Amino acid sequence: MIQQTSDKKWFDQLVMELRLRQVHGSAIGDTVASAKELLRDTGQPAEEAFGPARDYAEALELPSAPKHDWIRTALWPATLGLLAFLLFNQAVVPWTRSELLLVSPAQLAFLATPVVLIAFLPLYLDAIIRRIWACVGLSGIGALSGLLSAVAAPENPADAWLAIEPLPWLIASALVMVAFSIRNTIQAARTTGHDDITDPSAATAGGTGTGMKVFVQVTNWLFPILALAMLGLTLALR
Amino acid sequence: MDVSTSAPHVAGSVDWPSDWLRATLGFLCLRALSAGPSYGYAIISDLESHGFGTIKGGTLYPLLTRYETAGLVTTEWRAGDGGPGRKYFALTETGRTELTRLSADWLRFTDATTRYLDRPTMEGPA
Structure with a gap:
């Protein structure tokens, strides 16, 4: 039982390390299946047979996608989607109250913090995935900056650095969110199952489950869904 | 190849210096x-x-993954008897040629080493 648990942890780490190296899903499935095959034959724990998962992943030197391909395909759309969502949140309350959108420099800085954290993710992604405390810390900074941006919001136009009509920003940010969601949905439909981890040793190939497909679509439409919820909440509390 | 058909165990020879194994394991696997x-x-x-x-x-x-990338071996998953399949490695023609070349080189190298080790020892300066 203990060996099964430690082996599961080892395989989880191996998959994570190979994913971090942008190894294709089919190659990861092949690596995992061949390692399990040997462990079944020898009865050894994974760590004893293959050494640390990180070292083994490195030693395999498997072909990988260009290192920064995911930045273009996933990170920039996510960053722009988040930026649009934050703008929408700032504009929705003054719009429902028929007020101007008031902005202070401190508020802008706090709002920019989570966007900057995500934009620079490639510099420290490996570190936060390998260390849960770093991941929790960065999430905390993002959440705290969101709260502080509300605190730093100016009370009246005299205190504001900018006083602008909220409706154009509301419409523009909503359009950006919907545009990125449509783009992500089309991209997900084109590449469904393309990079799944498949087990070549199994008699039948497992497809992408319905639950996973629904999860992917919800993720693609996360910002518009949250923005709609925010709009509903604001209208209800008006 | 089957595990049960392998040659008899050679006793007392498992503690080779790791450098030696590192140098030879590649063509031993091809063999x-x-x-x-x-x-x-x-x-x-x-x-x-x-x-x-x-x-x-x-x-x-x-090692085998590198050889597969280099085109010395190919791999194939074969269905197991009621259980998960096995990944089989097979030599390609390039791999067979490389094995022949490395085996010949190794024999020349060990021959030169043996001759050097067996030469008469000089007893101090002349």
């Missing part, structure tokens, strides 16, 4: 595949039974 396609555990067992000690999966698979 283990020369009789036909084989899988990870069978290759390890074959090498162990011929006195090379127990090669770990963490050493064997990266």
